[in-house]
Amino acid sequence: MKEVVPFLTKSVFKNIYLPINFLNGFSVSTLMKKPSTQLLSSISRRFLATTTSLKMPGYKVLALDTLNPNVKTMEYAVRGPLVIRAVELEKELAQGAQKPYKNVIKANIGDAHAMGQKPITFIRQVLACVAYPELLQNGDMPSDVKEHAKAILGSCGGGSTGAYSQSTGIEIVRQHVAKFIEHRDGVPADSENICLSGGASESIRNVLKLFINRDGKKAGIMIPIPQYPLYSASIEEFNLGQVGYYLDEDNNWGLDPDELRRSYAESKDKYEMKAIVIINPGNPTGQVLSKENIEKIIKFAHEHKLMILADEVYQDNIYGEGCAFYSFKKVLTNMGEPYSKIELASFHSVSKGYMGECGMRGGYVEFVNVDPAVYVQYKKMISAKLCSTTLGQAVIDCVVNPPKEGDPSYDQWLTEKNEVLKSLKERATLVKEAYSNIEGISVNPVQGAMYAFPKIELPQKAIEKAKSLGQAPDFFYAMRLLEETGICIVPGSGFGQRDGTYHFRTTILPQPELMKDMLERFERFQTNFLKENS
Template identity: 60%
Template sequence: MSSMRMLISRASRILSSGAARSEVELALLLSRNNLTNLRTMATKAVTIENINPNILKLEYAVRGPLVIRAAEIEKELEKGAKKPFKKVIRANIGDAHAMGQTPITFIRQVIACVTLPELIEKGGYPEDVKQRARDILNACGGKSVGAYSASHGIEMIRRHVAEYIERRDGHPADWNNVCLSGGASNAIKNCLQLFCNDIDGKKSGILIPIPQYPLYSATLAEYGLEQVGYYLDEAKGWALDTAELERALRDASAACNVRALVVINPGNPTGQVLTRENIEAIIKFAHANNLFLLADEVYQDNVYAKGSKFFSFKKVLTELGPPYSGHELASFMSVSKGYMGECGLRGGWAELINVAPDVQANLYKCISAMLCPTTLGQTAVDCVAKPPQEGEPSYELWLKEKTAVLSSLDKRAKMIADTFNQMKGFKCNVVQGAMYAFPTIELPPRAIEAAKKAGRAPDVYYAFKLLEETGICVVPGSGFGQRPGTFHFRTTILPQPALLQEMLDIFKDFHEKFTKEHS
């Protein structure tokens, strides 16, 4: 009834304004159509009013409104729209192959052979590729990658992952504690489900870094968990200060039960690499406060800065000895990053350390409801966990391609930080690792006021202007979290060198123009 009253009221306003009868009839026709839509919506079992409220809270900035607009602009350009640029540069997401990175031949050859087994004998591939494909097919149910695997992955591949971890850390790894997943994201979400339990009337809270990868804030919102942010120290190269962890824990303790601590190393979006001493302090803090540790280590191959080195939480925890070596930890790895960049294949794993056996059994039970991760993703995992060895036919090409990818990323990491630091109004920490820079930008007061009038956060306003005027798509810092009063954006270092230099040159001209217009 309220909708009908609104339509009648609308018609009365149009008549009183002196509009012609035909205009009134048209308005009523449109209104009737709207009313029909409203009635149709009223018959829906799920509406925006009764949908899971946690889904409404969920936000994922990396694929948010800016990225949607970037896709629209690409379609406009395809249709011949006139813009001040000829292409969109997608610097918003860590999708290496989308930005021109060449796939690793060994991985693709093995995937080709397991997908079309007749290539094993007819394809002219190296013998180690063919043997790997045979091994994987023999480990698959029905000897086909079209069959389901065990819910937590093919046993042979889980064993190879455990061997990889042993080589990396110098300590034993039990394949039974390795669970394969659809990228690291699924493994992370599966582990976070463990904490969806209110205790003594209070929600469970999870400590996450600020800035953070939006998977964490989105998942916490989806699961109804409390986000407890701790700030990384930008002035100290995005270091993780345990005093800040203490502060965050203390401030949150009245509102929720803080039960876990997430650490991203190397950092996303901040690109820092934690020192061993820092990791030791974090483990000791987690142990003192009985916090489950979740170590997001998907960028462990991506370390560039001189003096920086990746240490896994598993290695440091083990070498600290009792009582720390018995602390609960889940660590995560993916084939989407590193030198592989196989985002679309969705391969990853979690290693569970010191998790109570009955908890681990129930986690595996939960995972079994999702049947299994993609077998092609598992194949890629196997190629990463057990790469060609020296003396095997594929080794030299594999090493050459891996070295070339990481060397190029190293150069681009330096290029992007050096260039931003030469621009007025920018400050960018050294990109020690991962695939991103997260520079600070200075925005004039008039820009902040213009953003307010537009109903947008200042860094979002800046990013939309950048996209509309240059075609460069980045992610505003507010999508990751940042200290109040500061403004950032995340950009990948993944554009190939020539395109990256072009992007940075465009960025410089845009920022000078933007600053002048808002001064």
């Protein structure tokens, strides 16, 4: 018992995960109000009684005080206590609980299918055929789907997606990725420099691992603030040094080279500065960088000998008038020497874009200008995990090598793709307009990606309430919003924000009807919240 109570007390107030079934019946909002010793004790009893694994023996090899310290300190806000509470609310509603709303809206995570987006037929047909090749005999499947599936199977060991692929991925898929990049950038690409992975996340984490340093200063990795918390979490887990540079909210979340210089100068003595992460289009901020902005970043990276890690997973999600996606590879190559020789890792994924195939876990990294000896070590490192999912790799193939004009699947594919992108664009506009009209909220245009990152002007009274509960003010706000409206968003503190400012990230993924519903609920909540706290 002794071991559990301090952990609980700590975790409740530190936004650390709690197992869902353990919280059943206890309201998170109750827990957030400094739970009494009696309550904690009752929770602990339940915790201990729940499962066989929870009996406390005489000793624990793995206990909080001996656990990997970096695991303890890492945080990943996109799946934090708000989400756990949201799942709980869903279960309560399903059991007939009376709430002022009928459903929970999970606007916390870029998970398009979970929010009702339909899969692209072509992708799923190819997947079905490579999973169950008997379908190749089936008259219902379009001929180009079958050809596509046969090509993938022909590049699999024993002609089966059940065989391991090379650790870098199925050869033909990597070749198609290279062609896709060449076509996108007008710059040569070599399939040998491309490694497929289980989502972009796996590649990003693998690349960050290369910078781990056992002795001396930690490697400094520059990341945007606000950022996608995969970066802060992995940097913390790997014991690297996080060096934040602020995006300029007043300038549409643009990237100011002076701010890069300030950030670098402040950290260069503490860390061995190694790399800069750019997320373009931005997550959580939704900006799309201009070519000129990218050129300035590349010059900065060259000036300070930094490797560039370009998170370009939202490259298909461009909505802003006059905005276009420029890959870092294209821009640095076109700048010529010395910039064309900068080390770059560029990441892409099947989870976003128009396909939204998050659960399939397909992604890749392209290495540019990386030392061959280092690349050999990288490939050795990933080989211990054998390979990423071959079916995820098949989805990558469909994304980089879609139906061509004249193919039987082309028209349907194009229609489905365009419909998704058109609808996302409409919702991007809707979100911007709606939040701009809500008192106390301001928001930049959503030029790209799948998120808005609105700023909330929190009344002093609300800030004080939050502090009295030991909560971050934006967490307090988000939890109130969830409890009262069923809308699940992520507080800005999970992504980073300038001190004294408060934000939240919301996706633009709820389908149009639900989106309108969400914005109406939000507006009502905000009106009441301001009234209550003024």
